[in-house]
Amino acid sequence: MSQKIADEIDRRILRELAADARITNNELAERVGLSASACLRRLRRLEETAIIRGYAAIIDPAVEGWTMTAIASIRLSRQHDDEIRMFEEAVQGWDEVIECQLVTGARDYVLTVMSAGLDHYERFIKDKIAKLKCVDTIETSFVMNTIKARRS
Incomplete structure (x- = not known):
């Protein structure tokens, strides 16, 4: 099942996480222009719908x-x-x-x-x-x- 990204804010969240998955929710919220609670709700939705499938460390x-x-x-x-x-x-x-x-x-x-x-x-x-x-x-x-x- 293919999920759709809701809007440009979701895209910005995904770009920021792709660049640094260890970013704090507060820093992520600031970068994408949301409150911390709104950012966390969006992040959880992206995880629950499997748009974000997981997080990984990139090892040398x-x-x-x-x-x-x-x-x-x-x-x-x-x-x-x-x-x-x-x-x-x-x-x-x-x-x-x-x-x-x-x-x-x-x-x-x-x-x-x-x-x-x-x-x-x-x-x-x-x-x-x-x-x-x-x-x-x-x-x-x-x-x-x-x-x-x-x-x-």
């Missing part, structure tokens, strides 16, 4: 030893339910995969993969992705630099 990947990001494009051998399920269930258990998207076009899935370097990524490909019988092709691009990363 290097803390986990992840120093390299790869984009892996995966094509399945067939798009049958059993192969789709096999692939999607496997992805859920791979810590290296921070994002998996089903896409249209020449590939079926695009994965964002974090690794500790080229050797680690090679082991990930050989020991995990390539061992799945449903995978036909794997094409990788390595991220040189992130220019923009939007979190919401």
Whole structure:
């Protein structure tokens, strides 16, 4: 169910929270031009309707030893339910995969993969992705630099 944002004030609340989710309600209210109580009511409504789905800390990947990001494009051998399920269930258990998207076009899935370097990524490909019988092709691009990363 898709919820709608009520007005420009809701949009401003969302922009402020996207920039700093730890902002106090009083500071948020001041920035968007509301009283603290009115701001809190709007915030609760945005949470209750799942427009705001949660709050998260953005952790430096290097803390986990992840120093390299790869984009892996995966094509399945067939798009049958059993192969789709096999692939999607496997992805859920791979810590290296921070994002998996089903896409249209020449590939079926695009994965964002974090690794500790080229050797680690090679082991990930050989020991995990390539061992799945449903995978036909794997094409990788390595991220040189992130220019923009939007979190919401």
